[in-house]
Amino acid sequence: SQELEQSPQSLIVQEGKNLTINCTSSKTLYGLYWYKQKYGEGLIFLMMLQKGGEEKSHEKITAKLDEKKQQSSLHITASQPSHAGIYLCGADQYGNKLVFGAGTILRVKS
Amino acid sequence: GAVVSQHPSWVICKSGTSVKIECRSLDFQATTMFWYRQFPKQSLMLMATSNEGSKATYEQGVEKDKFLINHASLTLSTLTVTSAHPEDSSFYICSARRDRGSGYTFGSGTRLTVV
Numbered sequence: 001s002q003e004l005e006q007s008p009q010s011l012i013v014q015e016g017k018n019l020t021i022n023c024t025s026s027k028t029l030y031g032l033y034w035y036k037q038k039y040g041e042g043l044i045f046l047m048m049l050q051k052g053g054e055e056k057s058h059e060k061i062t063a064k065l066d067e068k069k070q071q072s073s074l075h076i077t078a079s080q081p082s083h084a085g086i087y088l089c090g091a092d093q094y095g096n097k098l099v100f101g102a103g104t105i106l107r108v109k110s
Numbered sequence: 111g112a113v114v115s116q117h118p119s120w121v122i123c124k125s126g127t128s129v130k131i132e133c134r135s136l137d138f139q140a141t142t143m144f145w146y147r148q149f150p151k152q153s154l155m156l157m158a159t160s161n162e163g164s165k166a167t168y169e170q171g172v173e174k175d176k177f178l179i180n181h182a183s184l185t186l187s188t189l190t191v192t193s194a195h196p197e198d199s200s201f202y203i204c205s206a207r208r209d210r211g212s213g214y215t216f217g218s219g220t221r222l223t224v225v
Contacts, residue, residue, distance in 0.1 A: 088153060097156060103153040
């Protein structure tokens with residue numbers, strides 16, 4: 001089965017600072033999803049990457065997928081308190097199901 | 111956009127009773143629905159995949175007799191936690207997908223507390 005390693009487990013950053021979260025797969029990714037979650041709530045879709053070398057941006061969040069399609073990074077520029085939450089990367093296993101990494105808890109200090 | 115509704119958002123039940131959670135795709139037909147479980151400060155763990163009109167496929171370690179999944183129509187899947195015990199207390203969240211090439215849309219989750 002495909003294993004996803006997500007790092008760091010948790011992150012505390014000062015407001016205005018940049019940060020990066022990484023997601024590494026043991027196998028080539030069919031598709032890689034990034035979600036944000038407030039604890040106890042549903043998931044908010046951020047981005048989906050499917051092609052090697054693909055990069056997508058939305059507001060201050062950029063996600064990239066490497067050429068080998070085994071590693072993805074999520075970068076937040078000039079973090080805001082509204083960015084705080086749990087970030088989850090999910091691997092689409094051959095289009096059959098979505099399995100998640102361990103998640104990264106982000107806190108942004110004002 | 112695709113919307114998935116999940117009910118109830120929270121439920122408290124007595125130990126030994128059964129609880130049903132509903133997951134509905136409101137504006138699309140979902141050929142596949144997924145059920146996840148999330149413990150505090152942990153990620154989402156996939157429990158099972160259900161395709162409309164067929165039996166659910168459970169992940170390793172998930173008791174199919176404990177967690178009954180029904181996907182009777184293209185817009186509704188239900189998860190029934192049978193004979194619930196305190197250790198079943200968790201956050202349950204569903205996801206639905208129109209077809210294999212579509213994205214995954216998540217419900218808002220159900221917090222189950224068994225007392």
